[in-house]
Amino acid sequence: xxxxxxxxEQDTNGGDMLAKMLKSKSFTKSAIQTPxxxxxxxxxxxxxxxxxxxxxxxxxxxxxxxxxxxxCMLLLIAFNIWAIxxxxxxxxxxxxxxxxxxxxxxxxxxxxxxxxxxxxxxRAALFVYPFATAGGFMLGxxxxxxxxxxxxxxxxxxxxxxxxxIIILVPLGYWVAKWMTKVAFGKYVDQLxxxxxxxxxxx
Numbered sequence: 346x347x348x349x350x351x352x353x354e355q356d357t358n359g360g361d362m363l364a365k366m367l368k369s370k371s372f373t374k375s376a377i378q379t380p381x382x383x384x385x386x387x388x389x390x391x392x393x394x395x396x397x398x399x400x401x402x403x404x405x406x407x408x409x410x411x412x413x414x415x416x417c418m419l420l421l422i423a424f425n426i427w428a429i430x431x432x433x434x435x436x437x438x439x440x441x442x443x444x445x446x447x448x449x450x451x452x453x454x455x456x457x458x459x460x461x462x463x464x465x466x467x468r469a470a471l472f473v474y475p476f477a478t479a480g481g482f483m484l485g486x487x488x489x490x491x492x493x494x495x496x497x498x499x500x501x502x503x504x505x506x507x508x509x510x511i512i513i514l515v516p517l518g519y520w521v522a523k524w525m526t527k528v529a530f531g532k533y534v535d536q537l538x539x540x541x542x543x544x545x546x547x548x
Contacts, residue, residue: 378441380536381455387529388436392429399425409484413494417480424473428466435462449544456537463526470522474515482507 402418402425409415435458440451486503487494497503 380533380540381439381441383533384455384459384530384537385436385439385441387533388432388439391529392432392436395425395429395432399429405484409488411484411487411494414480414484414487417476417483420476421473421480424469427469431462431465435459449541452537452541452544456534456541459530459534459537463530467519467523467526471515471519474518475511477518478511478514479507482510 399422402422406415406418406422438458439455483494483498486497490497498507
């Protein structure tokens with residue numbers, strides 16, 4: 346809207362063309378739909394990356410027959426499948442074809458759906474991050490040392506190192522996930538809220 350204001354102020358013809366644009370239903374609809382289009386596109390990318398990462402976990406299970414690591418990877422796969430399903434449900438529910446009577450209600454529905462999806466995903470991720478850290482630590486330690494996991498993990502020093510890794514990496518992983526979610530979706534969710542506020546003000 347700030348860009349439109351600047352165009353208005355710089356228009357030497359009195360802003361007639363811009364005024365027509367602002368009154369145009371197609372222009373208004375496009376402005377309202379833009380955040381939803383971007384959110385839907387980024388959700389599709391998010392789902393695609395999640396599928397690739399899940400395939401990576403399956404590869405680890407296949408090539409490293411270590412039951413401790415496999416258990417952690419299975420938990421991560423279960424979490425990713427849940428996340429993919431929830432993301433796909435959100436993707437399917439995004440309605441880009443809104444009529445003049447349901448625009449505000451639809452925008453509110455999508456805004457709350459995205460907010461709840463983000464909260465649920467981050468909370469669930471906090472639960473699985475310790476297992477992801479432990480699985481990676483045990484796999485790397487066993488392969489790097491050439492020892493079975495039981496032998497590698499028998500040292501009190503190694504157990505303390507694992508605890509320290511979990512304490513450090515879990516909050517770091519949560520922060521990174523939150524930051525990536527904000528980068529991918531935050532801007533467009535904020536735009537969605539701006540559209541809602543504008544429509545409520547006009548109403």
